[in-house]
Amino acid sequence: MLDKKNTVFLIVQDNEDARPIIEAVEQDNPDANIQYQPGMVRMEGAGQLVVNRETVEEQIGREWDVQELHLVLVSLAGNVDEDEDKFELSWH
Amino acid sequence: MPAKKLNLRKRYELLTRGMGWETTHQDMDDVFPYDSFEGIKITDWDKWEDPFRLTMDAYWKFQAEKEKKLYAVIDSFAQNNGQTNLSDASYLSAIKLFITGVTPLEYGAHRGFAHLGRHFRGDGARIACQMQAIDELRHAQTQIHTISHYNKHFNGLHDPFHQFDRVWYLSVPKSFVEDAMTAGPFEFITSISFAFEYVLTNMLFVPFMSGAAYNGDMATVTFGFSAQSDESRHMTLGLEIIKFMLEQHEDNLPIVQRWMDKHFWRAYRLLALVSAMQDYMLTNSPLSWKEAWDVYFVENGGALFEDLSRYGLKMPKYHELATAEAEHLSHQVWSVFCLLGNATGFHTFLPTEEKMDWLSEKYPNTFDKYYRPRFEHWAKQKEEGTFQYLAALPQLCQVCQIPMIFTEVETDPMQLSFRVSEYKGDKYNTCSDGCKDIFDHEPEKYAQAWLPVHQIFQGNSGGATIPEVLEWYKFAPEDGGDYIGSQDHARWQEWKGADDKVKQA
Ligand SMILES: [Fe+2]
Ligand SMILES: [Fe+2]
Ligand SMILES: [Zn+2]
Numbered sequence: 007m008l009d010k011k012n013t014v015f016l017i018v019q020d021n022e023d024a025r026p027i028i029e030a031v032e033q034d035n036p037d038a039n040i041q042y043q044p045g046m047v048r049m050e051g052a053g054q055l056v057v058n059r060e061t062v063e064e065q066i067g068r069e070w071d072v073q074e075l076h077l078v079l080v081s082l083a084g085n086v087d088e089d090e091d092k093f094e095l096s097w098h
Numbered sequence: 099m100p101a102k103k104l105n106l107r108k109r110y111e112l113l114t115r116g117m118g119w120e121t122t123h124q125d126m127d128d129v130f131p132y133d134s135f136e137g138i139k140i141t142d143w144d145k146w147e148d149p150f151r152l153t154m155d156a157y158w159k160f161q162a163e164k165e166k167k168l169y170a171v172i173d174s175f176a177q178n179n180g181q182t183n184l185s186d187a188s189y190l191s192a193i194k195l196f197i198t199g200v201t202p203l204e205y206g207a208h209r210g211f212a213h214l215g216r217h218f219r220g221d222g223a224r225i226a227c228q229m230q231a232i233d234e235l236r237h238a239q240t241q242i243h244t245i246s247h248y249n250k251h252f253n254g255l256h257d258p259f260h261q262f263d264r265v266w267y268l269s270v271p272k273s274f275v276e277d278a279m280t281a282g283p284f285e286f287i288t289s290i291s292f293a294f295e296y297v298l299t300n301m302l303f304v305p306f307m308s309g310a311a312y313n314g315d316m317a318t319v320t321f322g323f324s325a326q327s328d329e330s331r332h333m334t335l336g337l338e339i340i341k342f343m344l345e346q347h348e349d350n351l352p353i354v355q356r357w358m359d360k361h362f363w364r365a366y367r368l369l370a371l372v373s374a375m376q377d378y379m380l381t382n383s384p385l386s387w388k389e390a391w392d393v394y395f396v397e398n399g400g401a402l403f404e405d406l407s408r409y410g411l412k413m414p415k416y417h418e419l420a421t422a423e424a425e426h427l428s429h430q431v432w433s434v435f436c437l438l439g440n441a442t443g444f445h446t447f448l449p450t451e452e453k454m455d456w457l458s459e460k461y462p463n464t465f466d467k468y469y470r471p472r473f474e475h476w477a478k479q480k481e482e483g484t485f486q487y488l489a490a491l492p493q494l495c496q497v498c499q500i501p502m503i504f505t506e507v508e509t510d511p512m513q514l515s516f517r518v519s520e521y522k523g524d525k526y527n528t529c530s531d532g533c534k535d536i537f538d539h540e541p542e543k544y545a546q547a548w549l550p551v552h553q554i555f556q557g558n559s560g561g562a563t564i565p566e567v568l569e570w571y572k573f574a575p576e577d578g579g580d581y582i583g584s585q586d587h588a589r590w591q592e593w594k595g596a597d598d599k600v601k602q603a
Contacts, residue, residue, distance in 0.1 A: 043308050
């Protein structure tokens with residue numbers, strides 16, 4: 007059970023383009039709570055959640071630009087920290 | 099050897115730093131006349147940073163890709179007669195309220211951000227606002243393009259912008275966005291990007307789009323999610339601007355807190371319409387308003403404000419009341435639409451047995467006790483042919499412009515909530531302490547509000563009878579009233595066959 011006081015979340019569309027991102031989140035955030043809802047997938051983390059470029063690239067076998075996340079993003083909560091290698095959400 | 103690609107941070111810096119300059123022919127305060135009168139003190143605009151570090155080339159590339167995907171879906175939806183896969187044609191009432199109430203709001207946001215994209219002194223903030231201005235225009239356009247397919251088959255979708263400026267319930271979103279647009283740039287961005295987009299917009303788009311998916315409306319899901327991907331960027335901008343203002347100067351805190359309190363309440367009142375969409379207008383609802391409120395406001399909003407407490411920012415005033423109202427809101431709003439269903443641009447319908455059971459389950463403390471009896475009573479009247487629409491025009495709240503339907507949920511849920519202020523010898527009515535506080539702080543602004551009911555009584559709305567007013571709204575006689583027996587209903591039966599397959603019958 008997550009402490010709801012510091013939950014960050016990332017919601018993406020439930021489609022093919024988002025699948026490797028969801029799998030990368032599952033792999034790199036073992037405690038994340040992942041909920042499939044109509045049309046979308048909601049991924050919650052306690053205080054922090056990260057999408058790593060390398061993990062997504064392993065899934066898809068090609069280069070992946072972190073900003074491609076924009077194409078499937080539905081919503082998020084948390085302070086955003088993005089660079090070439092990762093997209094990270096956190097509450098301080 | 100190809101030149102090494104600049105990293106994200108560097109590319110963003112090149113775009114947003116040093117593009118502006120200290121003007122010498124004209125005073126900087128004349129070039130940027132609007133960004134200081136609100137009292138917000140900015141000492142270093144360069145501290146502003148967009149965490150997505152989106153550059154123009156990346157922006158156009160990703161937006162183009164989103165558009166391509168969206169229009170492919172819209173085309174195939176039209177070619178395959180996607181409208182026949184809806185759960186029920188009564189569901190379209192939600193889409194009618196959306197195109198008339200939300201799409202013009204997107205356009206208003208576009209205008210507001212275009213203004214900020216010119217008038218903020220910092221280049222980074224200007225660029226973020228310019229991108230958002232383009233996004234919001236895209237949202238209005240894609241919604242019109244998507245929904246125009248439904249306009250070929252169903253009534254009530256023909257003139258949203260004309261109606262937005264006139265119709266009694268559409269003055270709720272109109273007054274909200276115009277309140278923000280007529281404020282200064284910092285208040286505008288606090289209102290739209292933070293109070294509306296960050297704190298509350300999840301309640302509009304996420305459960306509603308998920309609801310569209312649940313009701314077979316793939317066209318709406320697609321434009322909704324396409325817009326949401328921009329929205330995530332807007333939300334992030336909203337949070338950044340709040341942190342930026344609070345970090346720049348301690349004097350900014352009380353100003354930001356007051357705006358937060360005001361626009362939280364304004365946006366929350368606007369979402370009362372969404373609560374009715376979610377609980378009553380969607381044939382099948384994936385999530386009740388109360389569940390959405392608990393997840394997106396109580397939990398996620400709670401975490402947000404916990405994070406912001408390090409700057410001294412507190413939860414918005416009256417948020418406890420909004421949470422207490424969550425068990426009543428949609429029932430009260432849908433009731434008033436059913437009672438005034440002869441003056442709406444969409445069809446109204448009483449909840450089916452199945453829907454009422456779902457509502458009892460989702461609202462165990464309130465639905466059976468307060469609201470089921472009234473819907474059953476009206477159903478009985480309809481059966482007997484004695485049901486009558488309200489003959490009188492409702493009194494409106496001077497601030498949120500919603501009819502005075504809200505009640506004292508914390509003490510007596512059957513007692514109307516009613517507040518009065520006096521200003522220059524006149525009385526002004528408001529629906530709640532939240533709206534009264536807003537009025538009392540700027541009475542000179544809200545005393546001028548264009549209240550649709552007052553305008554009708556003053557003879558400014560096409561005439562003194564309901565048909566004359568509806569004509570002035572450009573509502574056709576077949577647009578409103580009961581769904582059962584409407585042209586939309588008949589068309590649906592033509593496609594779907596026997597009545598027993600129809601949810602609303
Ligand atoms: Fe928008
Ligand atoms: Fe937006
Ligand atoms: Zn009000």
